[in-house]
Amino acid sequence: MIDGLLIGARFWYLAIFGFSAVATFVSAVRVNRIAEGDTRRGLVALLLTSGGWALAHVGYLATADEQLGVFLYQIGLVVGLSTIGGWLYFCSAFTGRSLHRDPRIRQISLTVFLAIVAVKLTNDFHGLYFSSEVVSTPFPHVAIASTTLHWTVMAGSYALATVGYFMLYERFRHVSHDSRPLLALLGLTALPVGFDVLGMLVPGLMEITYEPVGVAAFAVGLSFVYFERFRTIRLAGDRDDPVIVLDADDRIQDYNRAATRLVPALDDRSVIGDRFADVAPRCAEKIATDDPLVTVYRDGETRYYRVTEQQFSASQSSLGRALVFTDETHREQYRKELERQNDRLDSFASMLSHDLRNPLNVAQGRLELARDEHDSEHLVAANDALTRIETLIEDVLQLARQGQPVEETDRVSLGAIARDAWGMVETAEAELVVDSDHDVEADPDRLQRLFENLFRNSIEHGGEDVTVTVGALDDTEGFFVVDDGRGVPEEERDQVFESGYSTAEDGTGFGLSIVEQIVAAHEWTIDLADVETGTRFEIRT
The missing domain is CATH 1.10.287 (Helix Hairpins)
Structure with a gap:
């Protein structure tokens, strides 16, 4: 009967630590759905190291061999210490910091980690970290008695964990008034200490470190809190612009402080979970249009916000969207x-x-x-x-x-438009060469007018037997018009697009100004390229 009780006690301890390991490994698979690479890597590292620590403890509790038990316990200590790295990596990445990528911080962290690991693994020689003995209650196992150095390292680990907590606290303050998810996370942080205290106070519980169970519960809880709440904090907090996060049913999940100035109804946090269309009907109606520009009247001032949507999903399922309101008042x-x-x-x-x-x-x-x-x-x-x-x-x-803005464009052939324009110009003995017939999005009539003016400019300034070439740019989207004429004098290159500038006796000086207006109306750019001979205009679309 006593043997049965011993077997039962061992089973329950192994089951608790084993379940903790399995839960963290399953959660690590789940968090692979997180899109942000560094955030995902930090959280996966925390889960895997927490699970590894619990798994090492399973082996430690399963043996009564002192040498093997101490070895497995030391492996757990090393893996457990690395959970701090995964936690801080996650906090830095999640809050948009670059601390986790700073080479100096990485080097210092690795040096401290290896130094502590060296002390733990050499405990057999100095005995400064813990002592061990084989005991028979409540079942045969290796009992570990931690010394002052162990508690010192633990205190330092919790201090570092607190640094990560304050990183998150700052992000929550910036984004939201609701700090309940962060309080829940803080409660999970206390679990490891709570389990250790219970082990010392509750009769019948083994006086072993329960930290692997507590840290595993914390890591798994963090993964669930992340999917329930943190991802919306991340989406809302990455910008200073107003951001409102909606779920797949268009219900409000979260928003940042800037959004409350845009939609006053958001001052009341009770709107979380309400449909956005019910909270801000005019804004929702405007967003549904083809031109999502929201007009806000406040304090006698009119402001304009362009709304863009950022979809976020997991696997093949849509989780919702973030509405980002960019202030375009000046524009x-x-x-x-x-x-x-x-x-x-x-x-x-x-x-x-x-x-x-x-x-x-x-x-x-x-x-x-x-x-x-x-x-x-x-x-x-x-x-x-x-x-x-x-x-x-x-x-x-x-x-x-x-110069009027282009409202409608078509996909047209660059070569076809250029040839049509050439036919409208008195070309004398000049020759047109088309190097590319690729398509361009443009107003066909204005594009033809652009070519006509450039062709006239080449013939007027380059001579009646000039050769004009039209082709596509190699390094970017756009095209060029180049001739083999006399070119533009260096001292006059900055004046070619000015109204009234012309070197031809009968020129009006408006030809290239019209070209520049057509380019601007398409929101393109034009430059007079530096070439050895002739004149080359480059239009980037």
Whole structure:
């Protein structure tokens, strides 16, 4: 009967530590769903080392051989000490710090770890860490009596664990008023000490270290707390912009402090679990549109926020999304001001077209009648001047209209548009070479106008027999237009896109300005490249 009781006692102790090891290993598989690499690695390391510690204790409790028992106990001490590394690695990565990647901190940590491990493994020689003996109650096993050095190392380990706790506390303060998950985590931190105290106070319990069970419970609890709460803290806390985390059913899971200034209803934490559409209906309705720009009126000021969504999932299942509100007030104000300026410019262009063309047409008609009656070089000069005025009016109109933002684009062939534009230009003996027919997203009419102006520029400044080549850029998305003409003098390169700049006698100086306007309307960039001969324009799309 006594043998049966001994076997039963041993079974329950082995079952407790064994179950702790299995739980941590299963949880380690589960946390592999965490997307953030460093956070995942830290938590997996904590779980695996906690499980390894509990497993080593299973072996230690299963034997009554003193030499083997001490060896397994020492293995557990080494693996148990490494749990601190996994914990701090997780805390640093989760809170967005780079401490876990600092080479100096890594080197110091490894040196201290190896020094403590050396003391533990050489205990047989100095006996400063623990002493051992084989006892028979409540079943035959190797009893360990820890010394002062052991408790000193344990105190240092808990001090380091507290550092990780304060890292998390700072993140919770930044993100949320609700610190209950952190309090639950703090309670789990006390489990190892609690088990050890119970072992000393409760009759019938062995006076062994229960830390492997406590740390395993803490690590497993941390993994569950992470999936229930920490992942939303991570999503909400990575930005200073307002962030609201919703679950798969669009119910509010968490948000940061900035979000409470955007949606005042979030000041009340009781909205956690409510549908976002019920808490902020106008905001939710706006987010569902094709242009998710939220307008907020506060303290007599209007602010604009662009909403983007970040989906997060585990395996194939969607867990929800994070709504990120980026303040675009200055950009939106600039856009509205630009629209007003464009409207004024368009009105000016219309006035220019109507109010100047009519008297210009009258003057041209009268001049033709005068030339029929008189043959004078003065009339010829007047005709040239009126023609130039007409060209200037057309170019100013184009400058005004081509700068309007592009609202619709098509996928068009670069080569096809270039050839069409070449057909609209007086090319004399010039030659067009198309090196690439790849597609580009653009307004076809404006892209053709861009090519027409660049081609005219090449012929006007490069000569009537110039060769113009159109092709794709090698290093980035975009295209180039290059000619083998005289090129642009070094001292004039910074002026080519200025309105009114031209080296041709009959040029208006608006051609390249119109090109720049078309490029800007597409939100592209254009540069005059540095080449040995000729002129090369590079447009990056």
